[in-house]
Amino acid sequence: MIYGNESISHYSRSNVSIWMTMAFQAGVLNIGGFMACHRFVSHVTGFATFFGYELNKEDSSHAIGMLIVPLFFLLGAMLSGVLVDIRLKQHKKxxxxxxxGVIFFLILIVLLGGVSGKLGVFGESVYSLGDYLLLVLLCFICGVQNGTITTVSKSVVRTTHLTGITTDLGIGLVRLINYKKIEGPLDNEKKATMMRVGIIFFFGLGSVVGGYAFNHLEYLGFIIPALTSGVLFLMMLYFQLFKRA
Known part of the structure; x- marks a missing residue:
């Protein structure tokens, strides 16, 4: 993945390390969005739920916002499609x-915008335009991240939410338990199961670490995903542009 090759090994050490780092990063971003304005940002399900909730309140003005914000997750996924999926189908790197780089610079904007007071009061529910801007940015970031990893893993890996991964883990565990009844080797299933366990663990770890950081640092807690995304960006930049495979 780091070289941008089409023929990747799904469970190579470098790929797995990147996936675990991004799962950790997503856990931090998700808890950061929740603690900043009481909304989860790494999956669309919550916004659909809040849309129904807000629509049935006496003041339903926020329902439109809950409908619009997840569209930016979609736009982020579409951007990843342009940068990754379409190029792979065209046999380009x-x-x-x-x-x-988009993920890194947008997280920097969240960090700086939050610290400077442009993204609403930390810990306040969604009221101001700044709160919605925060949600839009975080959803877009998660859309880019999830779309990129989904493409490169051929839809095996999701790093920004755990529903699909947990479902796949359950199915995989049943396959391993009943390996004697299944024809063919299960080496890939074993690797996939360990990968899924790892993603769940690192997402949870990111939530724990992020929870502690945001509780003490508020918006400054976004320095954690800024560091992880910055390292990943520089690594991709180096291997794809300066060190050819």
Missing amino acids: PKYYIAF
């Missing part, structure tokens, strides 16, 4: 470094 995907531009991972641009996708990771």
Whole structure:
């Protein structure tokens, strides 16, 4: 993945390390969005739920916002499609470094905007335009991240939410338990199961670390995903542009 090759090994050490780092990063971003304005940002399900909730309140003005915000997750996924998926289908090298660069610079904007007071009061529910801007940015970031990893893993890996991964883990565990009844080797299933366990663990770890950081640092807690995304961006930039495989 780091070189942008089409023929990747799904469970190579470098790929797995990147996936775990991004799962950790997503856990931090998700808890950060929740603690900043009481909304989860790494999956669309919550916004659909809040849309129904807000629509049935006496003041339903926020319902439109809850409908619009997840569209930016979609736009982020579409951007990753332009940078990665379409290029792979055209047998061109995907531009991972641009996708990771977008994630890094948008997280920097969240960090600086939050610290400077442009993104609403930390810990306040969604009321102001700044709160919605925060949600839009975080959803877009998660859309880019999830779309990129989904493409490169051929829809095996999701790093921004755990529903699909947990479902796949349950199915995989049943396959391993009943390995004697299944024809063919299960080496890939074993690797996939360990990968899924790892993603769940690192997402949870990111939530724990992020929870502690945001509780003490508020918006400054976004320095954690800024560091992880910055390292990933520089790594992709180096390997894709300066050190050819």
